Amino acid sequence: MNQSLFNPKFYLSIGGFLGFSIALASGLLAGNEVVIVLRDSSIGCLIGAVLLRRFLSVIQSSISSAKLEKGKDTDSIDDNPEGAKGPAAVSS
Numbered sequence: 001m002n003q004s005l006f007n008p009k010f011y012l013s014i015g016g017f018l019g020f021s022i023a024l025a026s027g028l029l030a031g032n033e034v035v036i037v038l039r040d041s042s043i044g045c046l047i048g049a050v051l052l053r054r055f056l057s058v059i060q061s062s063i064s065s066a067k068l069e070k071g072k073d074t075d076s077i078d079d080n081p082e083g084a085k086g087p088a089a090v091s092s
Helices: 008-030 034-079
Strands: none
Touching (some): 008 034
């Protein structure tokens, strides 16, 4: 898979932007003071960035383990053709 798709800096930026935006919008809609809203938004930025990066690492590890499992399955079939079951393996 293309490694540029899993660029951690990109996902840190996106997660930070989403966390900041959500905290900013909810704080302003709640009628809080601007200073408090900006403080909460900066905390939301950090939390959003870390959570999205963690989510990305879980997805990456799942994809890599699925690739390893797929490789192991095809290797075991190729290495042991006598153990394969099917019409060619059955003799009467």
